[in-house]
Amino acid sequence: MAFTSQRLGAASWWRSLGALAQTALVLLVVSGVSFLFLKLSPGDPVAIMLGSDFSRDSYDQLYRQLGLDQPWIQQYAHWLWRFVQGDWGMSYVSKQDIFEQAVLEALPVTLTLAALSLLVALVVGIPLGVVAAVKRNSWADLLASAVAIGGNAFPSFYLGVVLIWLFSVALGWFPSMGYVSPWDEPLTGLWHLALPALTLGAWYVGLIATVTRSSLLEVLEQPYMAAARARGEPGWRVIWVHGMRNVLMPLVTVIGLQLGGMLRGAVMTEVVFTLPGLGMMITSAVQTREYLVVQAGIMITALLFIAVNLIVDRTYALLDPRLRQR
Known part of the structure; x- marks a missing residue:
């Protein structure tokens, strides 16, 4: 032993x-x-x-x-x-240490935006997919599919401009630009990030809803789902406990693969809403030919991609106990 x-x-x-x-x-x-x-x-x-x-x-x-x-x-x-060695150089535009500018200032903005966008996508996309699978071929399924297709159809930069025109200019409900950290001022920070998070998360709402629907349709036909119903378990428990437990694996896979795309989409979203994140930093550095700043942004983005893949691998073991013994 x-x-x-x-x-x-x-x-x-x-x-x-x-x-x-x-x-x-x-x-x-x-x-x-x-x-x-x-x-x-x-x-x-x-x-x-x-x-x-x-x-x-x-x-x-x-x-x-x-x-x-x-x-x-x-x-x-x-x-x-x-x-x-940690010496990333100095920015000749801002006269600031690049490590401080990229890691301590820009990175938290991008991570906060990505986290809120992912939360929006999960909160909206998963229920849409469940409703579409349970009410298959009904008006609810058609409505959920229309929302999913609509979310995939709008590029983030175009949707951002539309949301700014509608909710900032026409209605005046949300600010059109600027950033306030939600970690310092929660309500004001979330108010400023509402439109950017919706813009970036809209495409993933459609993706998550589609994956949830297709995976749950397969799960609903499995014998253990019929056995759960035969035991008299409530319908919500059959779907959200027995069904969604087996949908999480493909859902986590898709989310992990597409988080890199969310980081890419954050570049345009930050530019549209003038958020001081990694995307805005890299874009400004490209315009001024600050090669050291661009290189730092690229390396941080690569590290984020790798970190996401490692987290997804570890999540598999949590979702499937059989993988923990390997």
């Missing part, structure tokens, strides 16, 4: 080590490819930093000071060494 436990512990240790090595390799590839694309993109950061009037000597001096006269591979190695 002790020998078996040691073997299981060693296997778990090697799996963790392999996952860590795979993560490091993915981040290395992402950083290298993004660094190359940034170097190939048009625009001169030195000219932007100096403005419209500068001498050739000042240009050459700043060019050398930034290390842009070095070969690309040397620039990349120098940046990577500083990055892993």
Whole structure:
């Protein structure tokens, strides 16, 4: 028994080590490819930093000071060494430490927006999917399907503009831009994030409703569902306990795969509503050719993708006890 436990512990240790090595390799590839694309993109950061009037000597001096006269591979190695040590550089526009700007200021905004958007999608999408499956081929099913298709049909940037025009300009119910942290001022913060969260979560409402409906229709035909009804259990318990327990696995898979898309959608949503998150930070940095800021935003986004995948893998073991023994 002790020998078996040691073997299981060693296997778990090697799996963790392999996952860590795979993560490091993915981040290395992402950083290298993004660094190359940034170097190939048009625009001169030195000219932007100096403005419209500068001498050739000042240009050459700043060019050398930034290390842009070095070969690309040397620039990349120098940046990577500083990055892993926590020295992400300074923004020449905001004159602020990039780590502080990206991790302490922009990242919490993006994570808060994504969390609220996911909450909106789950609260609306799951009941829609359940109603559509239970009332199959009825008017409720048609209405739920119409809402799902409508949510998928609107791009986030277009839906955001429509919501601003309707609820901010015409009705004046919500602010059209600006950000207040809901962690500092809950009511005011949620009021400012209501339209952005609805804009970003609308597409996922349709996706979650569709997956819930199709998965629950398969579950309803299983023998254990008929056995639960035969035992006289209430209808709500049959659906929400026995049925949804088996719908959660495909639902979590889809949510995990699409959370990366939610991070991408947050870029346009933050720009439309001028939210100071990662998307707005990267967009502004691209316009001003702040390569270090863009690179930091890309690396944080890659880390978020990896973290989401790891969380989804761990969630499988919680939902299915059979996977805990593997």
